[in-house]
Amino acid sequence: MSTSEHDSSTVRRRVLYSGHVQGVGFRCTTRAVAGSLEVTGFVRNLPDGRVELVAEGTTIELDRLQSGVSGALGSNVTDVTVTESHATGEFASFSITF
Secondary structure (H helix, E strand, C coil): CCHHHHHHCEEEEEEEEEECCCCCCHHHHHHHHHHCCCCEEEEEECCCCCEEEEEEEEHHHHHHHHHHHHHHHHHHEEEEEEEEEECCCCCCCEEECC
């Protein structure tokens, strides 16, 4: 598979953010960043204090999403765990989930 083929494939990425990430506008900022990109999925607070981001899009768009979130909120983040898998196509848009 060439780089351009890989970059245009839709994938699913789950990102877990740890640190001071709840109560600081993390979800709203993430939704705003996602709104300017061609990605679908959700962001939500987890009971353990982390924030979970699940998004589908091209690798390039998902990289832009993560970069935008890191640029806006990176000082609050102490750890990031990323898992990538096949896209399911289950999301119609990007939203905050409660």
